[in-house]
Amino acid sequence: MDKFLTFDCYGTLLNEAGLYDKVEEIAEDIGVDGKSARQRFIKYQDDRSNMHPYVDYDLLTRNNLINLDFQFGLEHKFEKYYVEVLQAHRDLKPFPEVIDTLEKFVSLRYKLIMMSNSSWSIIPQNVETLEVPFDVWTAENVHAYKPDLKFFRAVEQNYGLTPENHIHIARGYASDIVPADALDWPSIWVNRDSDKPTDLARPTHEVNKLDEILPILKADA
Numbered sequence: 001m002d003k004f005l006t007f008d009c010y011g012t013l014l015n016e017a018g019l020y021d022k023v024e025e026i027a028e029d030i031g032v033d034g035k036s037a038r039q040r041f042i043k044y045q046d047d048r049s050n051m052h053p054y055v056d057y058d059l060l061t062r063n064n065l066i067n068l069d070f071q072f073g074l075e076h077k078f079e080k081y082y083v084e085v086l087q088a089h090r091d092l093k094p095f096p097e098v099i100d101t102l103e104k105f106v107s108l109r110y111k112l113i114m115m116s117n118s119s120w121s122i123i124p125q126n127v128e129t130l131e132v133p134f135d136v137w138t139a140e141n142v143h144a145y146k147p148d149l150k151f152f153r154a155v156e157q158n159y160g161l162t163p164e165n166h167i168h169i170a171r172g173y174a175s176d177i178v179p180a181d182a183l184d185w186p187s188i189w190v191n192r193d194s195d196k197p198t199d200l201a202r203p204t205h206e207v208n209k210l211d212e213i214l215p216i217l218k219a220d221a
Contacts, residue, residue, distance in 0.1 A: 001165055005105060006155060007134075008146075008170035009116040012190050013102075013210070014092040014126055022088035023068075026081045032072045040071055054143045057119035058086060089118075090125040095192075097211040102132045104214055113137065115155055117145045117175070146172065147179040156183065167204070167220075169213065177203050188213055 010016050020038050027037035044050060044064045051060060065078040065085065072078075105112060113135045116123055120140055127134050137155055144150040155161065168187045170176030173195060180187040181201035189203035190210060205216050 002159075003108075003110045004113060004159055004161055004166040005110045006113045006115050006161075006166065006168045008172050008176045009114050009118065009123070009126060010092070011171035011192070012169060013094055013098050013114075013130060015095050016092060018092050019085070019088045022085060026078065026084070027068075030072075030074065030077045032074070037068055037072070037078075040068060041065075044068075048145065048147075051139075051145045054139075054145075056121075056140055057117065057138070058121045061085060061089070086122060089122050092126060092129070094130060095210065097209050099131050101211045101214065102130060105217070106132050108217060110217075111135070111159075113155065113159065115146065115151065115176075146175040149179055149182065152179050152183055152185070156185075161185070167217075169210075173197060173201075174199070177201055188216065 007013060020042060023041045024034035024038040027034040041064055044067050045060070050063065055063070062079065062082050065082055068078040069075060102112065112132060114123075114127065115137050116139070118126070118138045118140075120138060123136055123138055127136055137151070139145045139151065142151050142154045146152070159166075163184060163186050166186065168176065168180045168185045169190060170180070170187070171190045171192055173189065177187055177189050178199050178201040180203075187203040188205045188207060191206055191208060194208070205213075207213055207216075
């Protein structure tokens with residue numbers, strides 16, 4: 001029987017701090033409070049209302065920078081750094097344990113599938129840095145962002161995912177664990193920041209780092 005692992009990318013495999021550091025650095029160069037700009041950027045990027053109707057992720061990022069200009073009463077200050085911000089996203093690095101753990105997943109004969117709220121102008125370089133083969137699905141493929149069940153159902157139907165052959169692995173609670181629970185997908189919450197659930201949905205398992213998943217998979221084998 002084929003075995004599948006689906007993954008969220010950002011925060012699960014890749015550390016997003018580099019992107020937010022870049023936004024903070026740009027803000028300081030412009031002459032506004034970097035910490036405030038960082039938090040406002042994150043809030044806009046996480047707000048699903050900014051994704052309806054659907055826009056590609058790179059345009060969402062540009063809209064975010066335009067919104068920062070508006071928030072700080074500026075004109076085309078943040079927006080002109082659009083290309084640099086996209087490059088910072090492409091340059092994100094894996095968490096320390098990730099590559100070694102992914103190699104072990106492959107050795108256990110799992111097929112790895114990435115499900116990312118990203119776009120094809122960004123994700124290839126992100127995948128390359130992980131050093132193992134992935135099938136990749138982005139919001140651009142399905143014109144929907146997680147937690148929209150349309151994204152999850154498209155992947156489920158394409159591979160014939162079942163509770164017996166598949167586990168979903170993600171840091172995103174609202175974006176991944178909640179919809180996985182709604183579809184009865186087995187899931188592992190990579191709760192790097194020891195967050196508290198904000199919904200009745202519960203993951204099948206909870207870990208703090210990716211390498212803590214290996215005993216779970218071996219136990220289920």
